[in-house]
Amino acid sequence: MIRAALNRLIGMLTVMLLVVTIVFVIVRVTPGDPAAVMLGPEATAQDIEDLRARLGLDGSLIEQFGSYVAGIAQGDLGQSIFLGQSVGTALWQRAEPTFFLTVFSLLIAMVIALPVGIASAYWRGSLFDQTMTTLAMLAASVPSFWLGLLLIQSFAVSFGWFPASGYGGPGTTLLERLHHLVLPAVTLGVVSSALIMRFTRASMLDVLNDDYVRTARSKGMTEWRVVLKHALKNALIPILTVIGLTAALLISGAIVTETVFGLPGVGNLIVSAVLRRDYPVIQGALLIVAGLYVLVNFLIDMLYLLVDPRVRY
Structure with a gap:
């Protein structure tokens, strides 16, 4: 049973790593400059540069991905542009x-x-x-x-x-x-x-x-x-x-x-973030929802072992 749980746990971590990679790529493949898209057409060049620095978009892709993964590992989902608070705090409050x-x-x-x-x-x-x-x-x-x-x-x-x-x-x-x-x-x-x-x-x-x-x-x-x-x-x-x-x-x-x-709730927050192009909130919400999907499937797999002992073999 322990071996089966470890195998499923490794699979869960692998899926989450793929999700993190996909969420990271989504913003980077946005047509045009992501910072300019978030701020809208009335933003100045200085505003765009400041936001790029805040979001870590001014480094190479490898540096950006490394910083992004390191932040997630520490529980940092980024900073909301419009709410003036961390994404984790915004999601937790709702x-x-x-x-x-x-x-x-x-x-x-x-x-x-x-x-x-x-x-x-x-x-x-x-x-x-x-x-x-x-x-x-x-x-x-x-x-x-x-x-x-x-x-x-x-x-x-x-x-x-x-x-x-x-x-x-x-x-x-x-x-x-x-x-x-x-x-x-x-x-x-x-x-x-x-x-x-x-x-x-x-x-x-x-x-x-x-x-x-x-x-x-x-x-x-x-x-x-x-x-x-x-x-x-x-x-x-x-x-x-x-x-x-x-x-x-x-x-x-x-x-x-x-x-x-x-x-x-979180759903209303996501809708507001999409309308305001608050990508850090969208990214954080995607990670949380994907993590919950994976966690629920992991728990169901563990329940299989309790309900039907034949699954262990």
């Missing part, structure tokens, strides 16, 4: 809404998808199965921004049950802030539940007719124990995979949802 939004959305998606997927597989071909499959296809095809606007109109404007936007003021309690996240979390959770539900159904269908399931039934075990203990346990590998990928996708998918609901 991490809370994105973190809670991702966690709540994933919980909602799992609460919806896992029971429905298991039940659809158990009652395969029934009216329930056909209805849930149709709803899953519909949920997967609905744009998150449209569903968010629909929820705002219904539950915020018409009924007034939830805030339409924002995350509360500086003195707002955590409970009130979580209240602001209900509609965004439902928006992301419903859309994300479709993929998890379909994978759960497909995985359960693969194992429900296997020999060990029939053997468990022949021993007189209750049906719920056969389905949940024997069938579900052996179907968990692909389900864990899609849950991990969904968690990673929710982080990047929060960009649109945060913009619709006016949440001051």
Whole structure:
């Protein structure tokens, strides 16, 4: 198990090195002078030179890459041009809404998808199965921004049950802030539940007719124990995979949802940075999101070893 973990850790570090290289190249292949692009057409030659020096663009490519990697190794993601603070600080200050939004959305998606997927597989071909499959296809095809606007109109404007936007003021309690996240979390959770539900159904269908399931039934075990203990346990590998990928996708998918609901999270920060050509913030956000993708996949690989001991070999 330790050897498998080390192999996956080495692979994770290799992927992150490739990501760092790609992020470094993105700014350098920008048409024209990157500093001039960031500052806009009204910038003076002196302003451009000053910014080039701040960003380390006045050295050779090898020197720039070395300085960039060394800064990342020390936790320095650069300095935001417009915010007047480090990129790491800017991302950290906006991490809370994105973190809670991702966690709540994933919980909602799992609460919806896992029971429905298991039940659809158990009652395969029934009216329930056909209805849930149709709803899953519909949920997967609905744009998150449209569903968010629909929820705002219904539950915020018409009924007034939830805030339409924002995350509360500086003195707002955590409970009130979580209240602001209900509609965004439902928006992301419903859309994300479709993929998890379909994978759960497909995985359960693969194992429900296997020999060990029939053997468990022949021993007189209750049906719920056969389905949940024997069938579900052996179907968990692909389900864990899609849950991990969904968690990673929710982080990047929060960009649109945060913009619709006016949440001051990382997604909103990225949109603002793109509009203002604040490349250091864009680079830092890309690295963080890519790192989270890699970390989630690493954790899912480790869960494989716990769920199915055969993976160790």
